[in-house]
Amino acid sequence: AQSVTQLGSHVSVxxxxxxxxxxxxxxxxxxYLFWYVxxxxxxxxxxxxxTTGATLxxxxxxxxxxxxxxxxxxxxxxxxxxxxxxxxxxxAVTPDxxxxxxxxxxxxxxxxxx
Amino acid sequence: SAVIxxxxxxxxxxxxxxxxxxxxxxxxxxxxxxxxxxxxxxLTLIATANQGSEATYESGFVIDKFxxxxxxxxxxxxxxxxxxxxxxxxxxxxxxxxxxxxxFGPGTRLTVx
Numbered sequence: 439a440q441s442v443t444q445l446g447s448h449v450s451v452x453x454x455x456x457x458x459x460x461x462x463x464x465x466x467x468x469x470y471l472f473w474y475v476x477x478x479x480x481x482x483x484x485x486x487x488x489t490t491g492a493t494l495x496x497x498x499x500x501x502x503x504x505x506x507x508x509x510x511x512x513x514x515x516x517x518x519x520x521x522x523x524x525x526x527x528x529x530a531v532t533p534d535x536x537x538x539x540x541x542x543x544x545x546x547x548x549x550x551x552x
Numbered sequence: 553s554a555v556i557x558x559x560x561x562x563x564x565x566x567x568x569x570x571x572x573x574x575x576x577x578x579x580x581x582x583x584x585x586x587x588x589x590x591x592x593x594x595l596t597l598i599a600t601a602n603q604g605s606e607a608t609y610e611s612g613f614v615i616d617k618f619x620x621x622x623x624x625x626x627x628x629x630x631x632x633x634x635x636x637x638x639x640x641x642x643x644x645x646x647x648x649x650x651x652x653x654x655x656f657g658p659g660t661r662l663t664v665x
Binding site: 545 | 596655661
């Protein structure tokens with residue numbers, strides 16, 4: 439079984455500031471990890487994913503995440519926030535056997551202040 | 553990547569009625585799933601839509617309430633039956649060639665009065 443915990447349901451940053459959205463997972467087997475973004479009144483868009491290989495993963499829109507097995511974490515970062523980054527962000531996990539659909543975290547709403 | 557469309561994009565329905573949501577993918581995919589996103593909450597998997605056979609439902613979801621069809625590799629429908637206000641949610645279809653490569657549709661926003 440696997441689960442995802444996202445710390446902080448709301449995060450507010452100033453434009454140009456560092457964005458850090460936290461995700462910790464629990465999985466009985468090695469996981470595949472994902473970050474999705476949901477803009478208001480839209481579906482989910484894949485930001486990035488970790489499956490195997492390099493633990494630092496770069497995604498779209500300047501976001502990146504690092505898989506840290508020892509910390510069971512997959513935090514999402516962006517060096518400089520833009521107003522257009524304001525959205526809901528979801529972390530998700532699936533076991534690396536690839537036989538299960540995604541398990542989502544509760545989501546983090548990012549606000550970007552001018 | 554796959555492009556996924558859903559119909560309708562939103563609807564307002566009366567209690568006791570049923571609504572069928574369509575999900576169309578622009579290419580053949582192996583996996584199709586249906587999720588529910590209740591107001592202000594995360595996504596919960598309803599079921600895996602299996603081509604040519606009965607869907608696989610998650611705990612808490614039953615076929616009588618959420619019948620699903622998947623007649624081919626690019627199309628699926630989800631019906632929300634005998635609706636109540638508690639069914640007011642966003643329903644999302646996802647699809648992909650594998651479990652770790654899923655793309656989402658724009659969702660169907662359902663309000664039940």
